[in-house]
Amino acid sequence: MNKILAVAGVVIRELYRRKDFYVLFILTALMTLLLGGVNFFNDEQIVGYLKEFCLLLIWISALVIAVTTAARQIPAERENRTIFPLLAKPIARWQVLTGKFAGCWLAAGVALVVFYAFFGTVIATRERTFPVADYFQAGWMHWQMLGIVIAMVLLGSIVLSTPAANVTIMFIVALGILFVGRYLNTVAVRMDEPSSSIVYTLYYVIPHLEFFDLRKRLVHDWPLVEWKYIGLATLYAWAYIAVFLLGSFALFRRKALN
Amino acid sequence: MRTALTLILLLTACFSLATYLQPRQASRELLEHGQASALDVLLGDGRRLFANEIFAKADAYFHRGNYPSIFELNARREENHMTAAAAGEEEHYEGDGHDHGDEGHDEHGEHEEHGEHRKGGGHGSEPRDWIEAFGRHLHPSVHLHLRDGEEREMLPWLQLSARLNPRQVEAYAVAAYWLRRSLNKVDEAEQFLREGLRHNPGDPLLLHEMARLEFQNRKNYKRAENLWIAALKRWRETEAGKEEPNEFLLSSILGGLAQLNIEQGELTRAIDYFRQLKEVSPLPEAVQRRIDELTEKLKAGEGR
Numbered sequence: 001m002n003k004i005l006a007v008a009g010v011v012i013r014e015l016y017r018r019k020d021f022y023v024l025f026i027l028t029a030l031m032t033l034l035l036g037g038v039n040f041f042n043d044e045q046i047v048g049y050l051k052e053f054c055l056l057l058i059w060i061s062a063l064v065i066a067v068t069t070a071a072r073q074i075p076a077e078r079e080n081r082t083i084f085p086l087l088a089k090p091i092a093r094w095q096v097l098t099g100k101f102a103g104c105w106l107a108a109g110v111a112l113v114v115f116y117a118f119f120g121t122v123i124a125t126r127e128r129t130f131p132v133a134d135y136f137q138a139g140w141m142h143w144q145m146l147g148i149v150i151a152m153v154l155l156g157s158i159v160l161s162t163p164a165a166n167v168t169i170m171f172i173v174a175l176g177i178l179f180v181g182r183y184l185n186t187v188a189v190r191m192d193e194p195s196s197s198i199v200y201t202l203y204y205v206i207p208h209l210e211f212f213d214l215r216k217r218l219v220h221d222w223p224l225v226e227w228k229y230i231g232l233a234t235l236y237a238w239a240y241i242a243v244f245l246l247g248s249f250a251l252f253r254r255k256a257l258n
Numbered sequence: 259m260r261t262a263l264t265l266i267l268l269l270t271a272c273f274s275l276a277t278y279l280q281p282r283q284a285s286r287e288l289l290e291h292g293q294a295s296a297l298d299v300l301l302g303d304g305r306r307l308f309a310n311e312i313f314a315k316a317d318a319y320f321h322r323g324n325y326p327s328i329f330e331l332n333a334r335r336e337e338n339h340m341t342a343a344a345a346g347e348e349e350h351y352e353g354d355g356h357d358h359g360d361e362g363h364d365e366h367g368e369h370e371e372h373g374e375h376r377k378g379g380g381h382g383s384e385p386r387d388w389i390e391a392f393g394r395h396l397h398p399s400v401h402l403h404l405r406d407g408e409e410r411e412m413l414p415w416l417q418l419s420a421r422l423n424p425r426q427v428e429a430y431a432v433a434a435y436w437l438r439r440s441l442n443k444v445d446e447a448e449q450f451l452r453e454g455l456r457h458n459p460g461d462p463l464l465l466h467e468m469a470r471l472e473f474q475n476r477k478n479y480k481r482a483e484n485l486w487i488a489a490l491k492r493w494r495e496t497e498a499g500k501e502e503p504n505e506f507l508l509s510s511i512l513g514g515l516a517q518l519n520i521e522q523g524e525l526t527r528a529i530d531y532f533r534q535l536k537e538v539s540p541l542p543e544a545v546q547r548r549i550d551e552l553t554e555k556l557k558a559g560e561g562r
Contacts, residue, residue, distance in 0.1 A: 040413050040417055041413055041433075041441075041443060041446040043410050043413070043441065046414060048319060048414075049411070182389075182390070183327055185389070187329060211392070211396055214396065216323035219323060220319070220322040220323040220411075222323070225396055232392070233392075233396065
């Protein structure tokens with residue numbers, strides 16, 4: 001466990017040394033504050049559009065941080081040849097991968113805490129409320145979604161030849177699932193065979209990242225989701241994380257590193 | 259041969275360049291004359307497509323985010339209650355001569371689980387599988403409308419939609435309706451309608467909405483009557499010749515005029531408008547009952 005945490009610690013330190021997070025946070029903050037200053041019909045209580053826009057920026061930023069951080073972990077170690085001294089130590093390959101995953105996931109979690117704190121503060125200035133439980137649910141689910149994406153990207157970084165290809169493909173996959181994933185069954189029933197069965201199979205196989213998107217609930221002030229469903233969604237996320245990590249372990253174990 | 263080919267190549271290049279430059283030049287000219295925003299220049303005619311989506315976004319806000327996706331376009335058409343309410347579908351002028359607009363949208367706000375769930379999956383129907391069923395516990399899936407001033411949340415999208423496509427008169431009319439009805443911002447509503455009329459001079463829907471504002475909020479009956487008469491005239495000029503004219507708008511205008519004349523005690527004129535309304539109304543019997551009622555009152559000497 002200590003070995004995994006040591007690897008994870010290095011990844012977290014890498015996040016705050018790099019400028020990606022700061023740039024994305026400043027951009028998000030600037031754009032949100034600029035938009036917050038727009039006047040619509042002299043009504044200062046209008047806040048839905050601001051929530052929606054700020055959350056969209058947070059989702060984009062978090063996805064960029066998660067994908068780019070995870071995608072460069074293994075290739076960078078191989079390129080810099082630091083993977084050899086690392087594996088020369090008494091640490092198994094699966095521990096390296098788990099450490100990398102834990103580091104990326106925790107780093108994404110830290111970034112989310114900062115983003116959601118900013119979001120809550122901005123909205124509190126308009127609405128005069130700070131619904132902690134709602135923000136916790138939204139942030140927690142968001143973090144679980146990033147866990148699946150990070151595990152997927154780590155697997156991609158072992159399978160795909162370059163980090164650029166991995167980043168591009170994973171962005172397309174993640175955004176595709178987020179936008180279309182939940183409607184694949186609707187699309188499938190209108191198709192002829194065998195396309196229908198293929199799309200339906202895809203619908204059941206893909207991780208439904210859209211489960212974890214609670215933005216609409218925050219924007220439109222819906223009540224809290226029942227905690228048992230949050231728990232079930234968390235288990236769903238962990239199952240996919242486990243599948244992707246096990247796939248990564250299996251491939252990385254046999255991977256030639258030179 | 260080579261000369262001919264070179265000439266064809268040059269002509270093709272000229273044509274391609276013209277198709278590339280012309281829209282940009284037009285946009286630039288508009289910007290220079292102060293009639294176009296940077297958004298117009300940036301998006302060109304594509305902004306109309308965005309305007310429709312943004313207008314749908316306002317309707318999605320009206321339904322608190324529980325709204326059909328682009329994969330469920332039929333359901334989306336059925337769900338457009340924001341426009342229906344603003345167009346005055348709850349205003350039963352024909353039935354009892356009273357304006358139920360206020361009560362109408364409150365009713366909308368209260369009803370949950372709008373209708374029975376259809377079978378076969380998708381928006382507003384029974385879930386097809388466990389993934390869809392589980393997703394409904396996490397995403398907004400109950401049919402609710404904004405209420406008690408929450409309608410303000412739609413306004414940025416309506417304003418943006420109108421900015422993107424100033425020809426989309428519904429955006430002006432719907433925004434003005436909710437501004438004056440739910441937020442009591444009559445001045446802002448009037449200003450927005452005037453902006454719409456500047457872009458769409460003499461549009462009957464905007465004139466009708468302006469008349470409703472004068473009648474219901476400002477109680478300026480004379481101005482309301484003038485506006486409704488202008489709306490009626492413009493409707494006849496623009497809609498009457500169409501294959502499928504907007505008869506709902508015509509009946510709203512005639513209903514408004516009839517109601518206005520009743521308020522002023524001009525029962526003969528009100529009956530006349532009701533007779534015109536009867537010809538286009540989907541409920542001619544109800545309109546006839548109203549005519550009979552007014553005729554009785556007229557005989558009893560209760561009005562002119």
